[in-house]
Amino acid sequence: MRSASRLDGIGLSLIRQINALATPLSVNLGIGEPNLRPDETFRAMARRAAEAPWQYSANAGFLSLRKKLAEKTPFDPAAEVCVTAGVQEALFAIFQAWVDPGDEVLIPDPGFLSYATMAKIVGAKTIPYDLEPPSWTIDVAALEKKITKKTKVIIVNSPSNPLGAVIDEPALRAIAAMADAHECLVVFDEIYREIWYDAPPPSMMGMSPNVIVANGMSKSHGMTGLRLGWLMARADLMKPIISAHQYLATCASVFSQTLTELIFTAEDWNASWLMRVREQFTRQREAALAAIERDLGARIEPPAGAFYAFAPVPSCDTVTFTKTLATDAAVLIIPGVAFGKNGEGFVRISFAANLDQIGTGIERVGRWLAGAGR
Ligand SMILES: Cc1ncc(COP(=O)(O)O)c(C=O)c1O
Numbered sequence: 328m329r330s331a332s333r334l335d336g337i338g339l340s341l342i343r344q345i346n347a348l349a350t351p352l353s354v355n356l357g358i359g360e361p362n363l364r365p366d367e368t369f370r371a372m373a374r375r376a377a378e379a380p381w382q383y384s385a386n387a388g389f390l391s392l393r394k395k396l397a398e399k400t401p402f403d404p405a406a407e408v409c410v411t412a413g414v415q416e417a418l419f420a421i422f423q424a425w426v427d428p429g430d431e432v433l434i435p436d437p438g439f440l441s442y443a444t445m446a447k448i449v450g451a452k453t454i455p456y457d458l459e460p461p462s463w464t465i466d467v468a469a470l471e472k473k474i475t476k477k478t479k480v481i482i483v484n485s486p487s488n489p490l491g492a493v494i495d496e497p498a499l500r501a502i503a504a505m506a507d508a509h510e511c512l513v514v515f516d517e518i519y520r521e522i523w524y525d526a527p528p529p530s531m532m533g534m535s536p537n538v539i540v541a542n543g544m545s546k547s548h549g550m551t552g553l554r555l556g557w558l559m560a561r562a563d564l565m566k567p568i569i570s571a572h573q574y575l576a577t578c579a580s581v582f583s584q585t586l587t588e589l590i591f592t593a594e595d596w597n598a599s600w601l602m603r604v605r606e607q608f609t610r611q612r613e614a615a616l617a618a619i620e621r622d623l624g625a626r627i628e629p630p631a632g633a634f635y636a637f638a639p640v641p642s643c644d645t646v647t648f649t650k651t652l653a654t655d656a657a658v659l660i661i662p663g664v665a666f667g668k669n670g671e672g673f674v675r676i677s678f679a680a681n682l683d684q685i686g687t688g689i690e691r692v693g694r695w696l697a698g699a700g701r
Contacts, residue, residue: 332430333448340440341646341665348653354688355680357659359488361522361634361680363549363604368596374585384410384581388557392588396557401533406562409569410584412576414518414556419445421480421514421539421558423571426451430479433470437463437637439488439516443667451479455667461628463492463637467501474505480512481505486519486528489666489675490637491630496529496695503534511540512564518556519633521547521601522608528632536561539568544587546633547601555583557607608634608678614685615678622693634679637663639672641696649674651695658691 339347345357365373365624387393388410411417418441426432428450434442436455443453443554456470469480483502485494499515504512515531515538532540542632543556556579558568578584590597612629620626625638640648645662653659663679672693678685 333450337444337447338384340444342661343649344663345649345653346661348650349659350657351699353653353657353659354684354691355538355659356678356685356688357653357661358674358677358679359547359635360551360677360679361546361604361608362681363607365549366600368593369548369590369600372589372593373586376582376589379581379585381581384578384584386578387569388579389581391587392584392591393557395588395591397559400559402559403562407559407565409555409572410560410579410587411543411566411572412554412579413542413545413551414516415441416554416572416576417541417543417556417558418442418514418516420568420571420575421541422446422449422451423575424567425512425564426479429477431475431477433473433478433481434667435465435482435484435487437487437489437663437670437673438482438666439484440666442482442484449541452477454478454611455669457669458487458490458492459669460639460673463487465494465502467498467505470502472510473504474509478509478511480514482514482516483531484516485522486517486630486632487635488519488633489635489663489670491633491635493523493528493631497532499529500534503531503538506537507535511537514541515539516541518543519546520690521604522634523605523632524612524629524633525610532559537564539564544583544590547604548590550583550586553580553583553586555579555587611678611680611682611685612636614682615676615689618686618689618693619676622690623696624693634677636676636678637670637673638676640674642672645672645674652692656691656695658688660688660692 340466393404393408432446539560661675663673
């Protein structure tokens with residue numbers, strides 16, 4: 328039997344394909360998952376959350392949690408916040424609610440590969456906009472030239488997966504103004520907002536009534552498997568999103584909702600947790616940058632956020648190269664081209680791993696590049 332045509336050509340992503348080659352001996356620098364371990368306070372909060380009732384919540388999530396999330400934001404928790412099963416489901420709900428077949432969606436290249444896939448599933452056309460090395464900044468004027476009457480959504484991701492780049496405030500303001508002038512939506516994916524190095528990244532929150540902000544607990548709190556995200560947008564944008572979310576998920580896991588509320592209520596603990604997270608990633612970033620310079624001979628601009636280094640490799644077919652590394656050198660990294668054509672010639676190295684793994688993994692890549700691994 329034939330599956331629905333909307334899924335034609337949509338298979339296992341390159342990231343999943345490479346991760347599927349992992350063995351117990353592999354060093355995994357391929358996964359976008361933080362290596363964070365909950366402390367005793369965090370575990371105690373999870374035990375308390377498990378004691379709470381397990382029934383459905385309101386579709387948009389517990390009002391008490393929405394109130395907590397909306398504190399210090401311009402959004403009304405009753406009508407402008409929706410708690411979702413992770414940012415992935417949140418983005419899918421936005422596409423279901425706002426994007427028609429034939430609409431155009433502007434996506435970053437290189438960028439998180441789900442954006443293009445989700446646009447394709449709803450029959451939209453993806454229009455990549457270029458992010459260019461070495462600093463991977465957005466050329467705002469070039470982006471505006473890509474807007475047409477059919478443009479429905481501009482996706483903006485900062486800090487970026489796979490680049491670790493942060494978009495500066497003037498560029499974000501220019502994009503917000505563009506959305507107003509051309510009457511399109513901006514989806515601002517700030518899932519890596521809490522993972523930064525020298526300065527907190529600017530947010531698009533409140534920059535325009537056309538901005539939908541997406542965030543969640545996966546990266547900041549290592550809660551990837553607990554599936555908890557949220558969206559904030561003005562009420563009339565949010566209404567159809569909540570309808571889509573209702574049929575996709577009914578509601579986010581009530582366990583994860585309660586846990587998230589406990590976390591944000593424990594303000595002092597949460598502040599110290601986030602500080603420790605940033606300290607840990609700072610050490611891991613330094614180790615990755617040093618190893619990339621030493622073993623790959625590349626000096627890259629330090630990522631300003633997230634936990635990815637996007638490093639150039641000498642000209643080769645990077646898909647075959649990374650698959651061979653996975654099977655023959657037991658190290659997993661992702662070919663840059665998995666994130667768009669501008670990623671050709673680069674690999675994404677996730678430094679969400681312990682210092683030993685970072686050193687060993689990158690050294691193995693270097694040895695392979697030097698020919699010693701062959
Ligand atoms: C840029 C970006 N957005 C969204 C997601 C999805 O996150 P979640 O676990 O909340 O679904 C990821 C996960 O890797 C990501 O890198």
